[in-house]
Amino acid sequence: MNVPTMAEMMAQGKQPEVLFWVGCAGSFDDRAKKITKAFVKILNKANVEFAVLGTEESCTGDPAKRAGNEFVFQMQAMTNIEIMNAYEVKKIVTACPHCFNTIKNEYPGLGGNYEVMHHTQFLKTLLDEGKMTIEGGSYKGKRITFHDPCYLGRANEVYEAPRDLIQKLEVELVEMKRCRINGLCCGAGGAQMFKEPEKGNKDINIERTEDALEVKPEIIATGCPFCNTMMTDGVKVKEQENEIEVLDIAELIANAEEL
């Protein structure tokens, strides 16, 4: 798999078009790594000149900030900014809405000014510019619902790019009763991913999975590695894992193109 690093690029005197910010989930989580690879395959197919930071990448600090630890957040942020500024990074794409939100919104105040895109926005641009094509392939005619990640949707008002991509797959896109601005959280945000929920009568991901099951989809599409985990778990709890797949939009496209 062709995954150049910024360091290698620099050694060759090259400046990539875009930095692919992989994120911690995309680097370490077994499920999320598949999303990372799917996205890289698309980038390579579309001949996008990209690079990753590799071992120079570190957590954006998002979970620390949402947990209330501004110190750890700013230390992480400033370290990352120092590295990215040294590489003169201009444009960043990431498959994680949390990384996307933090780098886009909270890094500028700490000296990191970049054009930041969520991978669905980036893929939409590739499509619009004719650098890639999407066909339904094996997904043609399937019933797909999209779960809006909070940090992509409400937090940054990106609702259309993921939907536009899904529709290109010639599928039947069905909306849950709570979608877009009314989308229900998967339960992972605000550092909840890393702790047990407080006492209650239900887990949030189950509540959300029930929303999805109501529209009887064959596939639940997401655009966030954490939403993916939560929805996958929810589908398992509901014993629907043989009927319903939870897939990232990058995976849908890569699979459809048989990459």
Add this chain to the structure above:
Amino acid sequence: MQYIPNILFAILLVVGIGYFTRNVKKLIRNIKLGKPLDRSDNSNLRWKNMINIALGQSKMVRRPIAGILHIIVYVGFIIINIEVLEIVVDGLFGTHRILSFLGGFYSFLIGSFEILALLVIVSVTIFWIRRNVVKLKRFWNKEMKGWPKEDGNLILYIETVLMVLFLTMNASDVHFQEMHAGNPISRFIADILPSNPDTLHIIERVTWWLHIAGILFFLNYLYFSKHLHILLAFPNTYYANLEPKGKFKNNETVKKEVEMMMDPSADPFAAPAEPTEEEGEPEKFGASDATDLSWVSLMNAYTCTECGRCTSVCPANQTGKELSPRAIMMKTRDRMEEIGKNIDKNGSFQDDGKQLLNDYITPEELWACTSCNACVEECPVNIDPLSIIMEMRQYLVMEQSAAPQELNLMMTNVENNGAPWQYNQMDRLNWKDED
């Protein structure tokens, strides 16, 4: 002797408006106890938001039934209050229906007020049924026990009484009824009133006085009620956050310290700079009491009308957790009221051994938040409960190291190995060669 009613009226007006003004000053003082936050930018967009969201009620109609009924009551109240102008002039100068020289236009005005008054009564009745008969869930959360529940109903009763008084006042006004114009509703009430002109005159006078006294009472009731939103919705939407909802503010004090730590030219052995007099006490990180919050958060708290839309969309609340964004706002307001009364009594705030944290808002509530922004998105007047939750989390973590154990572990991992899990940063690119 004939001026006694005029004098009584003037006294009523001065007392009513005077007491209200005094409480508004207190309100402004309390809000100003919050920390500074600059929201003076982008005034064009702010005006636009205020006109759309507060005046135009654009976010109310996201829930169509409540939204449309609310608009009727709102429009009714604003428009019918034009009539108050006439009442004030009549009251002060002893005139009767001073504006009736407008003729047909006057009839048109009063006639539309009457229709609106009836619509208000109908809407308010439906509101009452939704609260007390249908028992909509959001009006029965646990923070809605006691005063908040009574307050909600009391407002509906006062509004109904004011409308009935207005209509009865018109119905008992013999001269007005004889014009046979502008009385589309009151003519039916006139039919059931006694026909004796003296009795009618008494009814007319009594309802006239009760109507204006009721309005002044309601004005003064606002400060003690959730109903304050009819005024504060305007500044609240004007000063609301314009940035993307996912953008949380970066702490400037932390920024200075982290910059110093990362500066290669800084002398690690240098003695820390003596705090200058201007700096005073070292700044507290985050918020443990209401006055640690920004003035915008405090204004948010006073603006909240406890409709509970935020709580009804909160993922934590829907799954039975302690957290309710509405309760966060109500508790912040209640604590501010307590602080305000403390200042009224003692001249300046004297430590009462209480804080917003623990005494009002528990860590359990704060840790249940997923920061999903559903509450912020939902609020019809752009209140932001999330920023209060985040400020208080900062206090728990940075001042008290009181995060849940798993979060401490996560933060240690981020600090030590650059990921929330215990993986080595050097393994970050391993995925490339895995199958």
